[in-house]
């Protein structure tokens with residue numbers, strides 16, 4: 001019987017592992033992919049918008065000569081923390097289900113079962129892309145994960161979306177000689193696009209280097225074209241590749257299996273004790289990091305989500321002082 005099982009070895013899951021260990025808790029982290037699997041899926045050479053000290057966990061200094069660290073540096077940093085702390089982590093093992101009650105849970109994975117008193121869900125939001133729901137979305141030329149611009153040189157590339165990821169992908173492809181068309185559902189580039197990226201993109205659109213359609217949605221995707229619904233009517237444009245930067249969402253089906261309930265708000269926010277213990281409506285199950293924001297995936301990120309770890313582990317450690325529940329065996 002473990003004290004606590006943490007599901008997900010992203011930056012916040014690792015912070016939880018460190019804080020659990022510092023409180024003398026017997027903790028295990030289970031991760032379905034590699035260490036920091038989501039960060040591995042981010043664009044190569046991607047630059048964080050946070051300065052390094054705001055990404056630190058466990059008090060370990062994140063030193064870099066850059067003002068904003070790159071993905072590769074963050075991967076190095078979080079791995080070093082995990083190794084230095086000798087965190088117990090099972091990698092490439094997907095968690096599938098949860099059985100039992102507070103004090104005596106069984107975590108079910110693809111490889112086996114683990115008993116634990118408490119569970120922390122630090123599963124992030126990066127696994128399920130928001131689909132457009134249009135014909136052709138499953139063609140091989142469509143991706144919701146942009147890695148790097150090089151495959152798209154001298155090709156007709158459509159970038160769909162008006163937020164940071166779309167802005168960065170469009171600029172990177174343009175600077176690597178792709179013929180870029182940006183398709184934005186709204187009337188303009190989003191206000192959430194970082195202040196150093198937005199004018200760059202707007203100026204490229206203004207000078208005609210990147211073609212942009214606003215108030216426009218994709219109607220269909222074919223092998224060599226895109227059908228768009230624009231303010232001027234239905235238009236077809238030539239297309240080789242689609243980068244659908246339409247965002248991601250947490251896996252709600254998975255969260256429901258953990259007994260979670262959700263608020264009746266547009267973000268379908270999980271019910272949990274925000275700002276204090278981060279315990280969910282299901283006693284003994286905690287939410288840490290981005291997953292706690294539901295569909296509002298920018299509510300919690302590394303900068304602010306890393307602090308969940310201390311609050312959760314303080315509460316878990318406090319609860320460990322209480323006597324373990326006695327199993328009731330019914331005689332037949």
Ligand SMILES: Cc1cc2nc3c(=O)[nH]c(=O)nc-3n(C[C@H](O)[C@H](O)[C@H](O)COP(=O)(O)OP(=O)(O)OC[C@H]3O[C@@H](n4cnc5c(N)ncnc54)[C@H](O)[C@@H]3O)c2cc1C
Pocket residue numbers: 007008009010011012013014030031032033034035036037038039042043046047048049050093094095096122123124125126127165254288289290291300301302303304305
């Ligand atoms: C391009 C980009 C740039 C960003 N830049 C910044 C920035 O500058 N600053 C900042 O603070 N934030 C930034 N963010 C946001 C930040 O990366 C996320 O908020 C952060 O990854 C959240 O950490 P997490 O540990 O909550 O979740 P994640 O890092 O997503 O980790 C969740 C982990 O859970 C695992 N998992 C999921 N389901 C299961 C399962 N069933 N079983 C086992 N494991 C499972 C996943 O594989 C994953 O490794 C950026 C995001 C993107 C996409």
